[in-house]
Amino acid sequence: MKTDKGFTVIELLITIAILGILGAVSLSIYNSYRASGYNNTAMSYLMTAVTAQQRFFADSNTYGADVDAIHFTPQKPDNNVTVLFSVAGTNMNACAKHLWGDKIYGYDSNTNQYYQQDSARNVALGACPAATQGNDFGGWQPMQ
Numbered sequence: 001m002k003t004d005k006g007f008t009v010i011e012l013l014i015t016i017a018i019l020g021i022l023g024a025v026s027l028s029i030y031n032s033y034r035a036s037g038y039n040n041t042a043m044s045y046l047m048t049a050v051t052a053q054q055r056f057f058a059d060s061n062t063y064g065a066d067v068d069a070i071h072f073t074p075q076k077p078d079n080n081v082t083v084l085f086s087v088a089g090t091n092m093n094a095c096a097k098h099l100w101g102d103k104i105y106g107y108d109s110n111t112n113q114y115y116q117q118d119s120a121r122n123v124a125l126g127a128c129p130a131a132t133q134g135n136d137f138g139g140w141q142p143m144q
Helices: 009-060
Strands: 081-088 091-098 103-108 113-118
Touching: 009 081, 009 091, 009 103, 009 113
Parallel strands: none
Antiparallel strands: 081 091, 091 103, 103 113
């Protein structure tokens, strides 16, 4: 008598289906972690840029119009991060976004508050809200 050893087609299909589901879940979690890392990079750039702006303001009693004016050079340059300023006299807004991140971060000098807003991935930062004497980030979520 001969006994067959091995797996049936059904067992193989179930195994492949389980591996496919695990792969899909893993890929989703991995992409979420990557976006989080990109967002953290953008937030780090924003905080460094705001500090540079505050230093520039302390020296000249005005804010710089762009990153070159305030001599903002990040320690580890990332060409995928955009930092923009909107300046009007003693009012300054700063925004930052990583091209592959899914959030835009902002800072308002009037409220001394950081804000965030959801954004699509692979979309560059176009503009920062115009600086006025009030809160310019209406509709954005304040960060704690």
